[in-house]
Amino acid sequence: MSWPPALPILSVLVWTPAAGALLSAFPGGDRAALRRKVAIGFAALSLILALALALTFDPGAGPRELRRWIPALGLSYDLFVDGFGSILVLWVALLALLALVSVGSRELGRRATCLILLAETALLGLVTASDGALFLAFYGAGLLVLTLLLGRVKEMKTFFFFQSAGATLAVVYVAISYHLTWIQTGFPSAEIARFSSLVSFPDFQGRMFLLGAAVVAFAAPLFPLTSWVSSSTSALATPGRLLLLGGWSLAPTLFFARAVLPSHARSEGALFMMVLAALSLVYAGLAPRRSWAPLLVGCQGLVVLGLLSPTAPTAEGVAAGRAGMLQLALALSTLALWKPDSEDARGPAFTSGIAVAMFLPTSWFVLREQWTTAPASTALAGLGLALMMLRLVRTLPPLSRRRSVLLLPLLGFWILSLLAPSRFLPADTKSPATAEEE
Amino acid sequence: MRIVAFGSAILPLLAAWILSSRAGASRWARGMVGGIDALALLLTALLWNAGLGADLFSSFLGVCVLGALTFAALTPEPDIESLCRLHLGASLSIVAVSTRELLWSVPAVLLFGLLVRQTRERLVLFLVPGFAALAGLALVSGADSEGIGLILLAAGLSTSWLVVSREVMRSSTSGLVTRMAASFTLLAALSSVHLRIAAWFPETAPLGTIHALGLGALALGALGALGATRITTFLTALALGRGGLVLVAHLGGVQGRAPSLMALAASGASLLLLAAALDKTDTVDDVSNLGSVPRRLVLTLGALSAPSFPPFPGFVAAFPLSSALVEQGYSFSLLAVAVLLFLLALGSMRVVARAWASGRTREVETGVGLAALGLAIAATLALSIAPARFVEIARAAALAIF
Numbered sequence: 156m157s158w159p160p161a162l163p164i165l166s167v168l169v170w171t172p173a174a175g176a177l178l179s180a181f182p183g184g185d186r187a188a189l190r191r192k193v194a195i196g197f198a199a200l201s202l203i204l205a206l207a208l209a210l211t212f213d214p215g216a217g218p219r220e221l222r223r224w225i226p227a228l229g230l231s232y233d234l235f236v237d238g239f240g241s242i243l244v245l246w247v248a249l250l251a252l253l254a255l256v257s258v259g260s261r262e263l264g265r266r267a268t269c270l271i272l273l274a275e276t277a278l279l280g281l282v283t284a285s286d287g288a289l290f291l292a293f294y295g296a297g298l299l300v301l302t303l304l305l306g307r308v309k310e311m312k313t314f315f316f317f318q319s320a321g322a323t324l325a326v327v328y329v330a331i332s333y334h335l336t337w338i339q340t341g342f343p344s345a346e347i348a349r350f351s352s353l354v355s356f357p358d359f360q361g362r363m364f365l366l367g368a369a370v371v372a373f374a375a376p377l378f379p380l381t382s383w384v385s386s387s388t389s390a391l392a393t394p395g396r397l398l399l400l401g402g403w404s405l406a407p408t409l410f411f412a413r414a415v416l417p418s419h420a421r422s423e424g425a426l427f428m429m430v431l432a433a434l435s436l437v438y439a440g441l442a443p444r445r446s447w448a449p450l451l452v453g454c455q456g457l458v459v460l461g462l463l464s465p466t467a468p469t470a471e472g473v474a475a476g477r478a479g480m481l482q483l484a485l486a487l488s489t490l491a492l493w494k495p496d497s498e499d500a501r502g503p504a505f506t507s508g509i510a511v512a513m514f515l516p517t518s519w520f521v522l523r524e525q526w527t528t529a530p531a532s533t534a535l536a537g538l539g540l541a542l543m544m545l546r547l548v549r550t551l552p553p554l555s556r557r558r559s560v561l562l563l564p565l566l567g568f569w570i571l572s573l574l575a576p577s578r579f580l581p582a583d584t585k586s587p588a589t590a591e592e593e
Numbered sequence: 594m595r596i597v598a599f600g601s602a603i604l605p606l607l608a609a610w611i612l613s614s615r616a617g618a619s620r621w622a623r624g625m626v627g628g629i630d631a632l633a634l635l636l637t638a639l640l641w642n643a644g645l646g647a648d649l650f651s652s653f654l655g656v657c658v659l660g661a662l663t664f665a666a667l668t669p670e671p672d673i674e675s676l677c678r679l680h681l682g683a684s685l686s687i688v689a690v691s692t693r694e695l696l697w698s699v700p701a702v703l704l705f706g707l708l709v710r711q712t713r714e715r716l717v718l719f720l721v722p723g724f725a726a727l728a729g730l731a732l733v734s735g736a737d738s739e740g741i742g743l744i745l746l747a748a749g750l751s752t753s754w755l756v757v758s759r760e761v762m763r764s765s766t767s768g769l770v771t772r773m774a775a776s777f778t779l780l781a782a783l784s785s786v787h788l789r790i791a792a793w794f795p796e797t798a799p800l801g802t803i804h805a806l807g808l809g810a811l812a813l814g815a816l817g818a819l820g821a822t823r824i825t826t827f828l829t830a831l832a833l834g835r836g837g838l839v840l841v842a843h844l845g846g847v848q849g850r851a852p853s854l855m856a857l858a859a860s861g862a863s864l865l866l867l868a869a870a871l872d873k874t875d876t877v878d879d880v881s882n883l884g885s886v887p888r889r890l891v892l893t894l895g896a897l898s899a900p901s902f903p904p905f906p907g908f909v910a911a912f913p914l915s916s917a918l919v920e921q922g923y924s925f926s927l928l929a930v931a932v933l934l935f936l937l938a939l940g941s942m943r944v945v946a947r948a949w950a951s952g953r954t955r956e957v958e959t960g961v962g963l964a965a966l967g968l969a970i971a972a973t974l975a976l977s978i979a980p981a982r983f984v985e986i987a988r989a990a991a992l993a994i995f
Binding site for chain 1: 893897902903904905908909911912913915916919920927928931932934935938939942943946947949950951952980981984985988
């Protein structure tokens, strides 16, 4: 089913949480319950819209909204979702709703409520934006919102340092691609899909790949650029932690997967990036402290290894890499329900087993793929991964009943992501089932 | 000298005369001054293609100067003399941006510098580059040593702007908005001279000098913003940084003119908003006491548009600007600009983080004022959310440099 052209479904979806943020700013300090109801209402509305979008998604006609934003500069307000995008918008909408319901109205102030909804808008915009400038606009907005959500000066400054370094490199990457598009096609454009068709010399491709990789290394982050993670996650309450680990952790890898990899997948810099990713996993396995930094870094290392797998240039490889991104975001969100750096965190629990299980399909895929081409770095990564899993099972405490309830939708979403592999195929690829029917 | 200069330059003079009269401090006089400035702004905007001799380039810069002037006039300012001097300076700036004669524009810029109250030591620092610029003007006019003359002219004018900008921001008697408006109107005048020189002398334009001065100003601004503890130092650093960016944009050749104008307009909005939001704060730590949410929002908007941070005003200019710089062979300079803008963003975030830090007792509940709110909304709409019309005007203005 396709949506009527008169209904800008993607804009409605993206901007609904922002409208909710505006409205939830009105109820004063003593009307926290009303504020929470308004915020949850808007988050639920955007979840319903995302659900409708995902359920009615037609692989041949993904909804697209293309308006001229700055025609003189060739920049467009271009929103589009493919199968993967339809899953991601559903995930972001679910995550924001979970963040709002994860704490009571007294724990969630006016500012945090508004910022959570604004972060949802920024993340939905990131997932749907097809124009490089628009993508960066949402990226910058999301970065600022998450910075403000931290609330402490020192943590804000540290987080902003690493994230804005990544954002600056992303701006440079898009600006260079914009210039190349202008030179090679005769008209300016920052459409991300065009970047892959640009012609350039191999050494230039290598530099551009490293530029894109640096975005991930700073913002994802990869080892050794990790110093912001523990302080940031400690400063955040559960809602902010959910958004940071489950939502924002997707942003840099999404940029990498959408803007960098299609153009420079077979670059020489890929080997360097793979080694960095393997080292990130080793760091995750060997880090002595119970902290978020090794976990996040390990997960991002695994995601990068998945995206750079030998089969990545093929449709199935892309789909597997994308599935890995989402499943690790889910696993991180599950872990975000626990309190980090807790000194009384002891003993294995059934729920921690679930969190670890979420890592397994992606880990298996990544290690199997990498083994054929780079056995040494794969062995290193596998060792790190095994140690990380072991540490997770040993240190995570049992969840409270309320938190366990929150775990259920995450688990459901994870199973859904395993059952719908065709949704992760690139937009111009037919699912194997459809191809067989023909 | 065209008609735009007469209309737009004389009205600020009239406003300055009212301010210098005995009744200058009264409410009605301030209202009159605000009205006159707004009228001058409106007249200049309406002169667009009116067939009266005004070109789009002059009108664009005239609107920038008069917009800053009107904003300063509508903001409470305790020191009437500073406001009066600002009006005189704006009048000179209008002359500088409107004339096609270097013999008019260069002295106008230098005279503006003399209007600023400077200490004797600082005056020497200003006079040396000022005389260098005049010597350059003499050489260019004589047409014997055009190349050296242009270098002296560009270096002298830019250095005197750096000195004056720093000095004007250090003035302790006037409000931050008036000071910032003075710094910005001078920058607009300087930009017009640079852009015209680049258009008139494509072969001998002193691009190397502008390059070095632009990157130097941007570096000074970035490092200053990172280390500043006083608000005036912080604002001076951001003003220098933005000025440096505008100078670097001049290197982009014909393609770089439009982004340069866009960057200039965004600089004006950003710096004035920041000055309005930080008025009556002394140190960077004082920002933690700001209680008014609109004031903190305006502060965030101003502070993050200074480094062209996405999606704030000035960000969209980054794409054509980068393209123009790469096209002219300044790829490494572009990377340097990116690094320096990143540092400028970090410096801006120091202030923004303090403004939004939770768990603080916020004592200053004073709002930011209607003028600043109006400018913030206008800047967000015209430069960030729907900038298509603004970009078209900037491109048309850039093509109209004669």
